[in-house]
Each structure stands twice: as structure tokens, then as C-alpha cells.
Amino acid sequence: MPVTLTIQPAMPEVHEDPLDLMDEIERLKVEKDAVLLAHFYVDGEIQDIADFTGDSLKLARDAVTVTKSTIVFAGVHFMAESAKILNPTKTVLIPDLLAGCSLADSCPADKLAAYQKQLRAEGHDFQTVAYINTTAAVKSLCDWIVTSGNAREIIERVPADKEILFVPDQHLGRYLSEVTGRPMILWPGSCMVHEIFSIQDLLRAKKNNPGSIVLAHPECPKPILDLSDIIGGTERMRKYVASVEKPTTFLVATEANMIHPLAKLAPQHTYIPVPGIMASDGTTCACNRCPHMARNTLQKVRDCLKTGQPEIVWQPYFADARDVLTHSLL
Numbered sequence: 063m064p065v066t067l068t069i070q071p072a073m074p075e076v077h078e079d080p081l082d083l084m085d086e087i088e089r090l091k092v093e094k095d096a097v098l099l100a101h102f103y104v105d106g107e108i109q110d111i112a113d114f115t116g117d118s119l120k121l122a123r124d125a126v127t128v129t130k131s132t133i134v135f136a137g138v139h140f141m142a143e144s145a146k147i148l149n150p151t152k153t154v155l156i157p158d159l160l161a162g163c164s165l166a167d168s169c170p171a172d173k174l175a176a177y178q179k180q181l182r183a184e185g186h187d188f189q190t191v192a193y194i195n196t197t198a199a200v201k202s203l204c205d206w207i208v209t210s211g212n213a214r215e216i217i218e219r220v221p222a223d224k225e226i227l228f229v230p231d232q233h234l235g236r237y238l239s240e241v242t243g244r245p246m247i248l249w250p251g252s253c254m255v256h257e258i259f260s261i262q263d264l265l266r267a268k269k270n271n272p273g274s275i276v277l278a279h280p281e282c283p284k285p286i287l288d289l290s291d292i293i294g295g296t297e298r299m300r301k302y303v304a305s306v307e308k309p310t311t312f313l314v315a316t317e318a319n320m321i322h323p324l325a326k327l328a329p330q331h332t333y334i335p336v337p338g339i340m341a342s343d344g345t346t347c348a349c350n351r352c353p354h355m356a357r358n359t360l361q362k363v364r365d366c367l368k369t370g371q372p373e374i375v376w377q378p379y380f381a382d383a384r385d386v387l388t389h390s391l392l
């Protein structure tokens with residue numbers, strides 16, 4: 063299935079002192095009765111002033127505990143959308159409405175609905191399990207939502223007599239199928255950041271760092287996972303590094319901002335981001351940074367608090383997505 067990804071470059075911002083911006087954000091949070099949630103993949107300076115940081119699972123659970131009237135979600139669109147779905151009466155703001163997700167883009171709701179219809183017509187008796195990196199419209203067509211933090215547990219809840227259609231990440235689906243022993247029909251999507259790690263560079267980094275431990279996200283393709291020691295989502299990575307006392311070198315195959323919370327939690331270690339593939343001029347590209355997550359800046363966090371925009375507005379199909387998100391995550 064052809065996938066078209068268009069990423070508009072973020073507008074350059076006038077430089078403002080980060081410390082002043084942080085002070086202003088703190089003041090506005092109080093003034094606007096707001097709380098800031100930040101994903102581990104956004105810049106460290108935003109994580110540092112957030113009230114809650116985490117992966118999608120933790121942030122979705124944190125979002126329902128919020129007592130303030132406004133949630134600012136520094137992450138990508140599907141995450142802010144999930145926060146709104148779980149908190150219909152709250153105002154949910156996202157610093158940049160264009161912060162999307164290549165995985166969510168790879169699985170449009172109309173194409174999924176057509177494929178489900180085709181599978182049913184072919185006699186398949188299945189349930190659809192969606193990775194949380196999907197739009198609310200897609201979630202409303204699914205039976206279960208998984209995150210990197212709860213995927214195995216949810217797959218075990220799918221009735222054994224049902225086939226599983228897993229969308230949209232083929233690499234995560236293949237990995238889950240392997241660890242749970244459940245055959246899956248896989249949607250051919252993938253994450254632009256995790257797909258691009260360089261096997262050659264990982265092998266070189268391992269050779270240059272004897273005794274290092276490779277942490278890889280299950281969104282990575284199999285050849286990278288086969289070279290890894292610990293496979294898991296960002297919360298699993300955090301738990302693992304915290305459990306190792308001896309100073310160790312970790313080679314990290316996920317979005318490069320993840321090194322910030324790892325180093326904060328377990329500063330005794332050395333963390334090296336696994337680079338993306340080489341560009342044709344021989345330089346390594348910055349592919350291990352998600353361009354969508356990078357749209358979140360301190361200035362945009364400040365601006366959305368100030369103006370109350372952009373806001374995630376409730377849509378009629380959020381109601382179905384709410385049922386599936388609630389029974390899967392909460």
C-alpha cells in the first residue's frame with residue numbers, strides 16, 4: 063500500500079532565552095489552571111518543566127488524574143487526541159497541530175475499513191489490535207489499543223479463537239507475534255525514525271564499545287532487534303537502566319531525546335544514540351530525531367498556554383474510540 067508522508071519544515075523561531083520561557087510557562091500554567099504533559103521523545107528542556115513525563119501509556123493514565131481544567135500535551139497529535147478522548151470535559155491543547163506521526167499516517171481509517179471488509183468477505187474471523195500511534199478514527203474501528211508498555215498483556219486478552227489484524231506497525235506486530243506465539247495479519251506501516259537505524263553503524267558502535275548493552279525499541283526492524291540485548295518501549299528502557307548499578311555503556315536505538323530521561327534516572331551510565339543511515343555525502347543524518355516531536359518547542363508551549371490554541375476539539379467518532387481506549391489502557 064503506497065504511503066505518502068509530507069512533513070512541512072517547522073517555522074524558524076526568534077531566539078528567546080530558555081530560562082525566561084520556562085519562567086513564563088510556569089506562571090501561565092498557574093494563571094490558566096493548566097498542566098503540562100510531555101512525552102519522552104520531546105526536547106529535554108520541555109520534559110524538565112513538565113508536570114508529567116512518560117510514554118503514551120503512562121501519559122494516558124496520568125491525563126485522567128489531572129484536576130486542572132487544561133491539559134497541554136507536548137507530544138504528537140494522536141497523543142493529545144487520546145488525552146481529549148479520555149477527558150472530554152477538559153480543554154486539551156497541543157503546541158503544534160502539525161506534530162503528526164508517520165505510523166498514524168500510514169493507516170488511514172477508510173483504507174483500514176476497506177481492508178477489514180475484504181478480510182471478512184474472505185472468511186477471516188478476527189479482532190483488530192491497533193498500536194496507539196493511530197488516529198481516533200482508526201481507533202474507533204478497532205477492538206483493542208496497545209502501547210509499547212502493555213502490548214503483550216493486551217494480546218493475551220484477545221480470544222484465542224480469533225485471528226489478529228495488527229495495525230499499523232509491521233515491525234512491532236512481527237515482534238509481538240514472535241513473543242506471544244499469536245499469528246497476525248500485519249498492516250505494512252512503519253515508523254520513520256525506528257526504521258532507519260543503520261545496522262553497519264550499530265555493529266561499529268558495538269565493536270568500539272566492548273561490553274556495551276544495546277537497548278532497542280520494538281518498532282525497529284528485525285535485523286536491529288536481532289543485534290539488541292534489551293527490547294522494549296521507553297518505560298521498559300528506563301526500568302532496565304535503573305536496575306543496572308555498575309556504570310555501563312548503553313547503545314540506544316530509539317528517538318534520541320530518550321537519552322535525556324535515561325541519563326536523568328541513571329546518570330552513572332554512558333548513553334550513545336544509535337545513528338541513522340549515512341546520507342549520500344557521508345555524513346550521518348539526524349534520522350534518530352522525530353521531526354514531528356521536534357515541532358514542540360518552549361516557545362510553542364508558551365504560546366499555546368497564552369492563546370488557548372491550537373485546541374483538540376471533540377469529534378463525534380471520539381465516543382467509539384473512547385470505549386476501546388478505556389478498556390485497553392485504564
Ligand code: CIZ
Nearest residue numbers: 117118119209210295296
Ligand atoms: O508508547 C509510546 O509512547 C511510544 C510511541 C513509544 C514508547 O515506547 O514510549
